[in-house]
Amino acid sequence: MQEKDTTPLPVPPDTTGYGAVFAVREFRAVFAAHALSLLGVVVSEIALTVLVYGLTGSPLLSALAFALGFLPYIAGGTLLAGVADRFPARRVLVGCDLVCAGCAALMALPSTPVAALLALRCVIAAVSPVFNGTRMATLTEILGDGDLFVLGRSLLRMVSQSAVLVGFGLGGVLLTFVSPRGALAITLGTFLASALLLRFGTRRRPARAGGGSLVRYSLAGTREVLGDRRIRALLLLLWAPPMFVVAPEALAAAYADEIGVGAAWVGLLMCAMPVGTIAGELYAGAALSPAARSRIVLPLAAGGLLPLLVYPLHPGLGWILLALLLAGSAGAYTLGLDRWFVDAVPEELRGRAMTVHTAGLMTIQGVGMALAGLAAEFWSVSTVVGSVGVLGTACCVLLVLEVRRTGRTAEVGDRSARRG
Template identity: 40%
Template sequence: MLVYQRTDSPLLSAITFAISYLPWLVGGPLLSTLADRFPRHRVLIATDAARALLVAGMAVPGTPLPLLLGLLFVVAVCGPPFESARSALVADVLDGDRYALATSLTNVGSQVAQVLGFVLGGTLVAILSPSAALLLDAATFAVSAVWLWARLQRRPAPDDGGGTERPRSMWRDAAEGLRLIGRTPRLLAIIAVTWVGMLFANASEGIAAPLVEQLGQGPAQVGVLLGANPAGVTVGGLLIARALTQERRERLVPHLVVLSLAPILLAGLVTVWSGPGSGAYAAVVALMFVAGLGAAWSIPLNVAFVQSVPPAYRGRAFGVAVSGLYGVQGIGALGAGALAEGLTAGTVVGLIGALGLLAVVPPLVGYLRTQGHVAAAPPAAGPSEA
């Protein structure tokens, strides 16, 4: 909102949104190796503390726009090691059905946080200012760092069984994560569905501000619109986590992927045909909520992927998968913003939904063909991996 208010440019607004994703694409696999090289609790605490300081710097009134975007980029750089360490740590602590349920609940909790964050953020921007909202955001990172320091059990860094005689290289660790995925058809199929599905499912978020403006609404409604999809994921995640086994969840994935994209096409059509008005805005919010219900497909795929990876490789393998996931979301937001420079936001949203339904077909075919396949064995290692 701050960038859109200053520039009135959908593309620059989308670039700002995409910056939080792009570090995953350019450095995610490398940075994620930190989760396998150091004690994971230390990685979590250090990255949250760093983000608290950086976001506080963004809140300084009158910060030049290039510096603001630069700080945002560095904040996003902290994401790969944090998320990789968090996911790997959960898998270290829990296994079997307990891990599957914990992963589902963690995803649901994350979506609830996004809903509250988007809505609260939009409200704070309208009532106070973007700088005040950023300062409060910095405080949340500080609270998280202190909470993790006080409550998280200390665990040693994971052992990959390679022995202490070999010097550890971040580049080699990242390459090992890529090779593990590359020789496992099932992991490749899961990644393909996830990347292509998310590329189109979340692209419209990059043009939320101009879309809401086209619908005749204000800044607070941007937060509500952005919160609609995570709200749907929350409800859908609770339903499939509590009512279905992991096997049935995986069988539902193709249907859920279609459900996550078709409402986006309809939302674009509603915006174009109806024009400005609260009725059209409410319909678009409802359709984004339904798309979120379908986007709960990410939960069973997350569980299936992480459980297929050996413990000592989870940080780097998860980093590769999520790096691409966040990267394609950034690319999607940038593409949507570029199109919105020449087309109306509603037209772009409709195109995103239509193209997504077509593009996701080949990955889903590969996913169905590899159902029942097991993950490739990790490289030969010492007794600690046996």
């Protein structure tokens, strides 16, 4: 295998912060492709949900069409994780976009039955963790594994948050002008545009590894990632806060009904946390140094769920929105944690590690939503969200302690290696 060119493209010396990331031409292509691809996924989710309900009249099947966006992540993220390391990154990224485009095209056909629509939705969800994991690993080759990578990841996360807000709104407006199948045909165009940007906007880089069965290679990588105490602790800290923090969003409609406010407030309750997340990441990325971002990781991870404790106090809707903004802004802890994670993962394992990270994150958020909904069948939403704040904080504190312990162990090992 030829030697990989992992040197990031040069950055003009007068650019700093997020400007330095956008100064890299390849990143601009990845950024635009990410926005288009994600917009296609979000709009297709809305269109498919409306289409299935229109064809069947079944709320269960309509909800299942949306839930299938989460469920196959764990299968794709474990059985196909090796794709990210076994094949050239650009080929994987373009191939995933083309698979999604093909699925969208088949969904848009008038003759496609409901069972096939749900199966195609599963295919899109199964390739998503491979696409996202490959893109994350490729960022280290485009931007290096230092501060530019952290800021690049931050920008892509903010696009993800914004795409959910814009995509749901855009999808709703779009469906007033075109049919659900027409909207799916439009998403075909977004996937194709993303594929073209990645094909002609990024350089070809060889695969990181090769040989052997893909499934065995993928599962071996998953075992290696989860078997390393330091990597496992970092992964769990990346997963745990999102698992708990989704509860207020999942229960926004039920909470609005509980406190007797109109449907318009549901949108505000669902938007407040993503807005806080974007604001927190923008501030941390633009105003804080890499050292400062590392210092805030553990405090924010440990205490980021504490604002949810105001729910059982029934303080008024304004205070609830403020609490959601604060809980969202604590997501800035991921900037420093991303750097620790990349430093802990060996280069030959990065593609699989990033894919496992993406698959686990999406899966655990789906589990968090389901558990919150189940709990709300027995207790009030205020009680459930407040309890989530307590339980989540306890779990995050334990994980923070584990991350600190494994960090000290890694430092001791590095010093021993240098002496040797």
